Amino acid sequence: MLRLHDTGTGEVxxxxxxxxxxxxxxxxxxxxxxxxxxxxxxxxxVFDVLRRYLEWRGxxxxxxxxxxxxxxxxxxxAASEHRSEAEVAQQFExxxxxxxxxxxxxxxxxxxxxxAYVDQMIxxxxxxxxxxxxxxxxxxxxxxxxxxxxxxxxxxxxxxxxRSGARVEPDSSKRSPLDFALWKAAKPGEPSWDSPxxxxxxxxxxxxxxxxxxxxxxxxxxxxxxxxxxFPHHENERAQAVALGxxxxxxxVHNGWVEVGGEKMSKSLGNFTSLDDLLARTDARAYRLxxxxxxxxxxxxxTPRTVADAEEALARLDGIARRFGLAGGPPGGPRPATAPHxxxxxxxxxxxxxxxxxxxxxxxxxxxRFVGHMDDDLDTPGALAGIFELARAANAAADAGDGTxxxxxxSTAQDLCSALGLELSPGSQEVDALSAxxxxxxxxARARRDFQRADELREQLAELGWTVEDSQEGTRLRRSDRPxxx
RNA sequence: GGCGGCGUGGCCGAGUGGUUCAGGCAGGGGCCUGCAAAGCCCUUUACGGCGGUUCGAUUCCGCCCGCCGCCUCCA
Numbered sequence: 001m002l003r004l005h006d007t008g009t010g011e012v013x014x015x016x017x018x019x020x021x022x023x024x025x026x027x028x029x030x031x032x033x034x035x036x037x038x039x040x041x042x043x044x045x046v047f048d049v050l051r052r053y054l055e056w057r058g059x060x061x062x063x064x065x066x067x068x069x070x071x072x073x074x075x076x077x078a079a080s081e082h083r084s085e086a087e088v089a090q091q092f093e094x095x096x097x098x099x100x101x102x103x104x105x106x107x108x109x110x111x112x113x114x115x116a117y118v119d120q121m122i123x124x125x126x127x128x129x130x131x132x133x134x135x136x137x138x139x140x141x142x143x144x145x146x147x148x149x150x151x152x153x154x155x156x157x158x159x160x161x162x163r164s165g166a167r168v169e170p171d172s173s174k175r176s177p178l179d180f181a182l183w184k185a186a187k188p189g190e191p192s193w194d195s196p197x198x199x200x201x202x203x204x205x206x207x208x209x210x211x212x213x214x215x216x217x218x219x220x221x222x223x224x225x226x227x228x229x230x231f232p233h234h235e236n237e238r239a240q241a242v243a244l245g246x247x248x249x250x251x252x253v254h255n256g257w258v259e260v261g262g263e264k265m266s267k268s269l270g271n272f273t274s275l276d277d278l279l280a281r282t283d284a285r286a287y288r289l290x291x292x293x294x295x296x297x298x299x300x301x302x303t304p305r306t307v308a309d310a311e312e313a314l315a316r317l318d319g320i321a322r323r324f325g326l327a328g329g330p331p332g333g334p335r336p337a338t339a340p341h342x343x344x345x346x347x348x349x350x351x352x353x354x355x356x357x358x359x360x361x362x363x364x365x366x367x368x369r370f371v372g373h374m375d376d377d378l379d380t381p382g383a384l385a386g387i388f389e390l391a392r393a394a395n396a397a398a399d400a401g402d403g404t405x406x407x408x409x410x411s412t413a414q415d416l417c418s419a420l421g422l423e424l425s426p427g428s429q430e431v432d433a434l435s436a437x438x439x440x441x442x443x444x445a446r447a448r449r450d451f452q453r454a455d456e457l458r459e460q461l462a463e464l465g466w467t468v469e470d471s472q473e474g475t476r477l478r479r480s481d482r483p484x485x486x
Numbered sequence: 487g488g489c490g491g492c493g494u495g496g497c498c499g500a501g502u503g504g505u506u507c508a509g510g511c512a513g514g515g516g517c518c519u520g521c522a523a524a525g526c527c528c529u530u531u532a533c534g535g536c537g538g539u540u541c542g543a544u545u546c547c548g549c550c551c552g553c554c555g556c557c558u559c560c561a
Contacts, residue, residue, distance in 0.1 A: 073560095313511070458521095458522075470519075478524090
């Protein structure tokens with residue numbers, strides 16, 4: 001069974017599911033006030049990989065990821081651009097899903113919006129008030145953190161140390177600096193909802209409690225997000241659930257962030273690259289590969305160098321798709337029906353093929369290693385290493401004339417890639433008439449051993465953006481430029 | 487101040503108390519090819535510093551140095 005690092009206990013421990021065969025997963029989604037950057041892309045990819053891997057293992061996954069569509073930053077942007085908060089939220093939610101689609105991130109099972117859950121958040125706040133764990137003050141409704149059992153669990157901080165580190169807000173109406181807003185009283189010009197405690201809007205930490213418990217139920221399996229959400233966001237979510245007397249997440253999973261020159265990429269530092277910028281010049285799969293090449297809890301550097309590196313590595317994997325004619329499905333789309341899913345099925349598919357035995361055994365051991373790495377806290381770098389070895393084994397088998405064995409190994413590699421959400425591509429299949437004509441002419445030149453002419457034609461094709469590969473079927477063209485490259 | 491993370495060969499990046507090796511990219515040599523491309527084979531450069539534990543540490547412990555993060559909104 002999968003073992004995962006749990007922020008709550010600080011150790012890697014088995015994922016014990018609430019319901020057998022079914023995983024309930026909640027991941028904090030974006031606040032839609034700006035275009036997503038590489039850091040958002042990373043968390044989306046990390047949890048997409050977790051989800052896909054679990055599904056590949058045959059588990060049902062209910063994946064909930066929210067959209068925060070009301071918040072200070074959205075309000076600020078709407079004000080400065082003289083338009084409504086809803087317009088701002090809609091615009092950036094659209095750009096969020098667009099980026100996710102391009103990254104090949106599978107849509108979550110549910111994508112609840114904060115504004116659709118305001119009534120339930122009001123109920124939650126009322127209940128907390130009723131229990132005497134929250135209080136109303138001029139600024140809104142606050143949770144009394146000190147009344148919550150185990151506050152500081154996720155951040156591994158004692159109440160005292162949190163208190164000593166807390167900054168004092170000058171005009172706060174909070175009883176303790178650690179208390180946080182469940183409900184923010186309306187300020188002039190801000191959107192607000194009516195409530196028993198006056199007009200206002202929900203605090204950020206409340207929506208995830210309501211939506212996760214509402215859609216997944218108590219005691220759900222995994223709550224995820226990026227590492228910077230541990231405190232205060234997740235701590236405060238947990239505090240509310242505990243205060244309500246409800247069981248919350250069994251397992252807390254947090255991914256590391258994207259760094260630039262050793263520093264965290266963030267909006268406030270201004271050192272961010274938007275996903276749009278990256279995807280305009282890079283194959284989205286290369287970014288997925290770049291993310292997978294580091295452990296999900298480690299920081300990653302995204303630089304032209306590391307991106308180019310990932311592109312080259314991807315080209316190597318695509319090479320087997322090209323060589324063995326493996327058709328990649330569209331990112332996020334259905335898997336090819338012919339893709340073997342693990343070796344047991346493959347064995348059933350090919351029981352009578354002579355000479356397949358050794359390759360099947362080898363493939364089985366690669367799959368086993370892959371699973372071993374992935375089950376060990378999602379060791380995707382280790383898992384990838386095996387896939388690259390598998391690719392080499394497939395090529396070597398083909399070089400040695402073992403076509404059947406090579407195909408088994410290659411399709412196993414492809415299957416393992418798909419478990420990571422990485423769809424291999426044989427490359428551009430569409431050759432324009434001009435290029436096709438040049439290729440045909442080059443075949444004729446080579447047939448009559450006019451190599452000077454053949455080389456001239458290769459040059460011409462190179463100028464059109466093609467890499468020429470000779471094969472038994474004749475000149476084969478492969479795009480040498482990258483999407484969007486000029 | 488409290489809590490936490492990181493420092494591996496040209497670059498990226500795993501991992502482990504001890505003989506062989508992560509893996510990718512780049513470099514060198516070879517095979518294949520008309521020449522290439524792709525592929526395959528071989529190959530070079532490691533574990534921040536100082537102590538300690540140990541028969542033996544990159545791996546465990548302590549200290550130090552350097553870098554980073556959270557404790558405020560943040561993916």
